[in-house]
Amino acid sequence: MKKIKTIPVLVLATGLATGPVLASEELAQKHGCMACHGVDKKLVGPAFKDIAVKYKAEKGAVTLLARHVRGGSKGVWGNAVMPPQAGISDDNLGKVVRWILQH
Numbered sequence: 001m002k003k004i005k006t007i008p009v010l011v012l013a014t015g016l017a018t019g020p021v022l023a024s025e026e027l028a029q030k031h032g033c034m035a036c037h038g039v040d041k042k043l044v045g046p047a048f049k050d051i052a053v054k055y056k057a058e059k060g061a062v063t064l065l066a067r068h069v070r071g072g073s074k075g076v077w078g079n080a081v082m083p084p085q086a087g088i089s090d091d092n093l094g095k096v097v098r099w100i101l102q103h
């Protein structure tokens with residue numbers, strides 16, 4: 001009897017893993033966001049999951065959060081301060097914020 005090979009399934013799974021979601025995570029990593037934020041764990045700043053829960057239903061959340069990241073934020077989540085994030089382009093900041101809200 002011949003064994004059925006499962007390699008095509010593996011190839012498909014690998015292809016899916018390199019989708020646009022990963023690209024936004026890479027952007028967050030590249031721009032230093034992950035030094036203070038975890039996806040589901042609070043570090044210096046709130047977990048991205050908690051941010052998503054708080055703002056998901058809010059209209060204009062992407063614009064609001066992008067403005068907070070660009071200009072810095074304090075007092076919303078506690079005593080820790082997020083300094084203004086200037087080193088990320090508007091385009092990439094929009095992508096990262098949309099990615100955060102997907103959690």
Ligand code: HEC
Nearest residue numbers: 033036044045065068073074075076077078080081082085
């Ligand atoms: C030096 C640490 C630090 C870095 C770097 C940092 N953050 Fe933050 N971030 C924080 C802290 C602390 C808060 C909570 C501030 C508050 O309570 O208002 C926060 C809050 C936020 C919020 C929620 C803002 C709100 O109004 O509720 C978002 C979204 C966010 N960060 C995204 C980012 C992104 C995207 C980057 C990378 C470009 C980034 N952060 C880099 C520390 C950081």
